[in-house]
Every structure is written in C-alpha cells, then in structure tokens.
Amino acid sequence: MPVGLALPLLLVAVLATIVVVAGCTAKNKSAIPANQRQEYERPEKVESAVEAKKLLVEGNERFVSGETAEKDLSGTRRDELTEGQKPFAVIVCCADSRVPPEHVFDQGLGDIFVVRVAGNVADPVAIGSVEYAVEHLEVPLVVVLGHEKCGAVSATVEGGEAPGSIGAIVEKISPSVEKARGGNLEDEELIEKAVELNVEQTMRDLKASPIVTERRGKEELSILGATYELGSGEVKWL
Numbered sequence: 001m002p003v004g005l006a007l008p009l010l011l012v013a014v015l016a017t018i019v020v021v022a023g024c025t026a027k028n029k030s031a032i033p034a035n036q037r038q039e040y041e042r043p044e045k046v047e048s049a050v051e052a053k054k055l056l057v058e059g060n061e062r063f064v065s066g067e068t069a070e071k072d073l074s075g076t077r078r079d080e081l082t083e084g085q086k087p088f089a090v091i092v093c094c095a096d097s098r099v100p101p102e103h104v105f106d107q108g109l110g111d112i113f114v115v116r117v118a119g120n121v122a123d124p125v126a127i128g129s130v131e132y133a134v135e136h137l138e139v140p141l142v143v144v145l146g147h148e149k150c151g152a153v154s155a156t157v158e159g160g161e162a163p164g165s166i167g168a169i170v171e172k173i174s175p176s177v178e179k180a181r182g183g184n185l186e187d188e189e190l191i192e193k194a195v196e197l198n199v200e201q202t203m204r205d206l207k208a209s210p211i212v213t214e215r216r217g218k219e220e221l222s223i224l225g226a227t228y229e230l231g232s233g234e235v236k237w238l
C-alpha cells in the first residue's frame, strides 16, 4: 500500500474507533447530561432515617421552588433497576391525585416506596406493604403523609351514608374525627385537626406491627408524620 494512502486510512480507522467507544460510553450513562443530574444524585446507600429525611426535605424544597431536578427515566436506569430496588423511604399517603409523593418529594425511579390509600389509613394490607419494605428492603424511614382538604377526612366529618366499601375508610378515620371534635373546632380547622390526628393514628397502627417494632427497637427505623399543603406544595413535618 502506498504510504500516501495508508495514513488517511489509519486516521479513518482511529476516528471510527473513537466514535464507537464514545457511543458505547453514552449508552452506559444516563440520557441526561451529568451536569444536570448532579443535584439529584443521592448516596448509593441511605443508611439512616436522618439522611433519608434530609433527601425528602430537599426534594420538597425543589418542588416548592419549581426547580425540580432532572429525573433519569431512561431505559438504562430502568435496566439498572431490574437488578433490584433500594428505596430510601416509605411514604404512606392518600390516593388523592393532587398529592403524588414522587412529585411532592421530587424523587425518581426506585427512590421511594409508596403505599397509597384514600385517607392514608393503615389496614392490614397497607401495614403488610410497609412491613415488606422495612423487613426486606431495609428502608430506614417511613413517612405518613396526610394532606389539606382530604376528601376522605372531610367525608368522615360530614357523616352520612358511605356506600360500597367506602365505609371501611370512614371507620378507620372516625376515631380521629371524634377526637378532633373534642377541641371545639369547626369547618376547615376541624378537618385540618382531624387530618393531623389521622396521620398520628396511622403512625400508631404501623408502630403496633411486630416487624416495625423490632426494627425501631434496633434503631434501624423511624416513623414520621407530615401534612401536605395543596397550594404551596409544602410538606409540614409534625
């Protein structure tokens, strides 16, 4: 081969290799540029409830400010998660469409384990879901999240007939509403108080679980309560 031809061919080969290598590297990384993902990156393993709460507080601050982090929703991230999940917190919250925990706490795929049921009550199935997360996934923090203008709590305050299985929800919330009535509160204030007391009731229901008790006893788990404000987007810790 003439020397004059060999050099361009070599250059083409080198360039092709660079393109292929770069392509593979890009595939193995997120679709989101690293500089945009920076603020969202969390420790590989979140060991403590304090650390987990900090991540939730920071996430809610981002949500409130409107400057939410870029989420890695790429196929690569989904592939990573097929190996298993390691969520750092369990969120027990209402099914209300205005209170989606992943948005409220600005979290992405695989970050939080969510148990949603109207009125954020803890029936055996919800408790079992939390037990699974703390026992098998070793999640260090459970947050019970109530919210402003909760329809399930309002319906319980209003009373009247609860059709179908709605009665099961009302039954769980009723003791908290009755307790709130003891404070001579009315209307919005009564509902707000009942929401708080209902969060505390769910926390008690969870704490009654032997699995939860054991992990709390070893200081491997904390249970916190909070409420969510619809308008501001703020999570207020109880």
Ligand SMILES: [Zn+2]
Pocket: 094, 095, 096, 118, 119, 120, 147, 149, 150, 151, 152, 153
């Ligand atoms: Zn609700």
